[in-house]
Amino acid sequence: MPEFFRLLSQPLPLEEVSRRLGIDYSAISNWLMRFRQLIAMNDPDGRWTPLVRLGLKYRPLGTCTRCGYEGQLNNGGFSVDNRRQVKCPSCGCHWPLNVSLDASAVPVVVVNDLAQNAAERRRRAGLDAPDLPRVRAGSVRTETRVTPAVVPAPSVAPLDAGRFDLGGPLRHNSPLPRRWAEDRELTKFxxxxxxxVLSDSVEPPPCPHCGSHVTRLASARRADSPLPQFQCRACARLYSRATRTPLAKMLRKDIAYGILPLLSQHRPLADAADRLDTTPEVIKAWVTRFREWLLVLDPAGNYEKRVRLGLKAPWPVMDCPHCLNQVEARPHGFKRTRKRTAAELRRRLFRCTGCNGFFDVSIDAL
Structure with missing residues (x-):
């Protein structure tokens, strides 16, 4: 019996109460009728009677935002994010019952009172039945709407001179040949x-917008949708595995694999654009997206540090032998003399940004 007391204030169907308590439906309806009678007898001011919501079937009152209909609305089930919806009986428009961010009371009209139905059944059977006060209107307090947090885009850290090979040429007119080596581990990763991302798997991944794991399959792969579509139950947004990845807005997906070996090579943007038959602006945008995606895949940034394509090497911080300070040193080509070439000396020139003095460092030491 105490379990039944706790359910009196909840707008639950009697079938659910019967399932929870393991008691027959007719017994539950008779209990509800008698408790409503008991409360009405001891509540002359009518303070506690409206608090009994068990067995009441109601419909909300409101105004349709599409056609302007005002009055009783139909129940529209639940949305993807588990919010109760209402349906306009005039135009069929659906919208959430609670559109505010905080909990609010929604006015409703009672269309069926199961306690009154139990009393009517007893009267038709020739038995005594109480005259229960009718509940015609009321309000239902909706749950607080929690807006899911948006997953922020990763911020790419400033470039570090340690990711570049300062012993190699940095310009196209350098006297030394360029050395471009592919990082096979980054390419494989x-x-x-x-x-x-491009697989046909229908296993829903976490939502890339809010990070929720409560997701579902919206549609499998078909002709007009090359990738399976999923939907998040927290933010109700549609997405695919390519969402918030470089492949999401890449029009030339046919060369997505072609750019992978070039990402780890310190090539100019124009050189990569010629190889992939596109423009340097497109290559620059791809490099930025791949750097951001690598931070999502590897938050430690170990793989992002290996991207060098089209990036300008910053000036390293070095010890100047002239002013004896540790300052930024600007690369100034390679040292060469009248008798020996730059390839023979293998020493890079730097210019101190503090005293403007020149000094050279062996390529093998860089």
Whole structure:
């Protein structure tokens, strides 16, 4: 019996109460009728009777934002983010019952009172039945709407001189030949994740917008949608595995794999654009997106530090032998003399930004 007391203030269907308590439906309806009678007898001011919501079937009152209909609205089920919806009986428009961010009381009209129905059944059977006060209107307090937090885009850290090979040429007119070496580990890492993004798997990944794991499959792969579509139950947004990745807005997905070996090479943007038959502006945008995606895949930034394509190497901080200070040193080409070439000396020139003095460092030491 105490379990039944706790359910009197909740707008639950009697079928659910019968399932929870393991008691027959007719017994639950008779209990509700008798408790409503008992409360009405001891509540002359009518203070406690409206608090009994068990067995009341109601419909909300409101105004349709589309057609302007005012009055009783139909129940529209639940939305993807588990919010109760209402349906306009005139135009069929659906919208959430609670559109505010805080909990609010929604006016409702009672369309069916199961306690009154139980009393009517007893009268038709020739039995005594109480005259219960009718509940015609009321209000239902909705739950507080919690707006899911948006996953922020990762911020790319400023470039560090340590990721670049300062012993190699930094300009196209350098006297030394360029050395471009591919980081195969970075290429393999990105290729594995791109294969996963472009896969046909219907297993829902976490939502890329709010990070929620409560997601569902919205549609499988088809002709007009090359990737499976998913929907988040927290923020109700649609997404695919390519959302918030470089592949989401990449029009030339046919060369997505072609840029992977170039990302780790310190090539100019124009050189990569010629190889991929595109423009330097497109390559620059791709490099930025891949750097941000690598920070999502590897928050430690170990793989992002290996991206060098189209990036300008910052000046390193070095010890100046002239002013004896540790300052930024500007690369100033390679040292050469009248008798020996730059390839023979293998020493890079730097210019101190403090005293403007020149000094050279062996390429092998960089």
């Amino acid at each position: 990105l290729r594995r994740h791109i294969d996963r």
